[in-house]
Amino acid sequence: MSYFEFINSVKICAGENALDNIVYELSFLKCSRPLILSDSGVFNAGVLDKVIDILKKSDIPTDAVFTDIPADSSVLIINYIAKIYSDKSCDGIIACGGGSVIDTAKGVRLVLAQQGEDILALKGNEIIKKGTHIPFIVLPTTCGTGSECTAVAVIKNHETGIKMEYISSELLPDTAIIDVRLTETLPKKLIASSALDALVHSIEAFSSAQKNPISDVYATTAIKMIVENLPITLKNPTKETRTNLALASTLAGIAFSNAMVGLVHAIGHACGGECGIPHGNAMAILLPECMKYNLDSCKNDYSELLLYLAGAESYANTPREMRAIKAIEFIENFENEIKELCSLGLKLSDYGVTSEQFPAIAQKAINDGAIIVNRKNAGVEEIIEILKKCL
Numbered sequence: 286m287s288y289f290e291f292i293n294s295v296k297i298c299a300g301e302n303a304l305d306n307i308v309y310e311l312s313f314l315k316c317s318r319p320l321i322l323s324d325s326g327v328f329n330a331g332v333l334d335k336v337i338d339i340l341k342k343s344d345i346p347t348d349a350v351f352t353d354i355p356a357d358s359s360v361l362i363i364n365y366i367a368k369i370y371s372d373k374s375c376d377g378i379i380a381c382g383g384g385s386v387i388d389t390a391k392g393v394r395l396v397l398a399q400q401g402e403d404i405l406a407l408k409g410n411e412i413i414k415k416g417t418h419i420p421f422i423v424l425p426t427t428c429g430t431g432s433e434c435t436a437v438a439v440i441k442n443h444e445t446g447i448k449m450e451y452i453s454s455e456l457l458p459d460t461a462i463i464d465v466r467l468t469e470t471l472p473k474k475l476i477a478s479s480a481l482d483a484l485v486h487s488i489e490a491f492s493s494a495q496k497n498p499i500s501d502v503y504a505t506t507a508i509k510m511i512v513e514n515l516p517i518t519l520k521n522p523t524k525e526t527r528t529n530l531a532l533a534s535t536l537a538g539i540a541f542s543n544a545m546v547g548l549v550h551a552i553g554h555a556c557g558g559e560c561g562i563p564h565g566n567a568m569a570i571l572l573p574e575c576m577k578y579n580l581d582s583c584k585n586d587y588s589e590l591l592l593y594l595a596g597a598e599s600y601a602n603t604p605r606e607m608r609a610i611k612a613i614e615f616i617e618n619f620e621n622e623i624k625e626l627c628s629l630g631l632k633l634s635d636y637g638v639t640s641e642q643f644p645a646i647a648q649k650a651i652n653d654g655a656i657i658v659n660r661k662n663a664g665v666e667e668i669i670e671i672l673k674k675c676l
């Protein structure tokens with residue numbers, strides 16, 4: 286086995302009444318005046334109120350709140366919020382939201398910890414050294430990004446339209462709280478797209494050139510939980526299925542934070558940057574065709590995945606040579622089942638993407654960091670062929 290590193294330093298509080306622990310967690314981290322970050326969707330759905338209500342029962346002040354984080358975390362908003370943190374004399378951060386809110390909070394914390402003013406100045410992993418500790422608690426409100434447990438932040442540079450990946454253990458939050466109260470107002474389509482994003486995290490981590498035996502455990506457990514809990518959560522959700530989905534997303538995040546993601550994310554980031562297609566939707570669309578492209582290089586991993594996707598009986602009844610193809614077929618059928626349950630668009634054209642945009646998407650994709658650990662090389666022409674099949 287070649288050398289590998291694995292890190293997950295995040296304390297995870299999950300399950301029944303987990304959110305009630307936030308006051309203790311803040312005091313444990315010596316945070317007495319948190320800056321609370323969220324977005325308008327989470328705020329308007331009343332989810333943030335559940336957090337504020339709990340904080341108000343303690344002596345933690347709740348007046349430092351910013352809820353205008355846009356759909357894409359960006360350089361401009363991060364630098365702006367970092368100034369608010371200082372102006373309001375905060376001593377910690379609570380991020381309550383999906384990937385954009387969490388990644389924005391990670392960026393804000395990084396700027397402050399490194400005593401900087403501009404997140405762009407911290408681009409390049411080698412620049413980031415151990416900084417000042419700023420208490421940081423994450424409350425994920427979707428079940429897909431896994432960002433609460435990743436050493437990654439995706440931040441958009443609006444000047445170039447490129448989504449930049451920051452990767453450092455300095456981005457890992459202190460605590461993640463997984464509570465069903467945070468995801469119970471999530472619309473069906475968002476449940477589906479975010480859970481399929483988590484499925485892609487797991488599959489890409491499991492078939493990455495940087496995979497390791499520890500990340501495999503997280504990835505395969507997440508896959509099993511998503512397959513078992515997503516359809517039922519869209520049909521007849523229970524507290525247990527919702528919690529399982531949220532937890533699967535966290536497990537998938539730990540997996541890909543250590544093993545990285547691959548071609549699906551490289552093209553998906555480019556689709557987001559070039560066409561504005563939401564991340565989870567891009568992931569669902571691109572996954573089957575990218576797996577077909579990667580098949581000859583990832584056959585063993587995909588074969589093994591059939592066990593976690595379809596179960597032991599299906600795995601045992603499928604000839605060894607056919608297991609990888611069956612795994613891809615399973616995913617196509619699974620995604621179509623999800624589409625039926627919530628009218629999820631599974632074509633790029635469903636989101637207004639046109640073939641004229643393919644060269645620009647492909648050009649961005651080949652420069653995306655996620656492509657580095659994809660087992661099979663992909664150039665502009667190969668990516669355009671994949672995109673054509675997804676149109």
Ligand SMILES: [Fe+2]
Pocket residue numbers: 430482483485486550564568
């Ligand atoms: Fe993702």
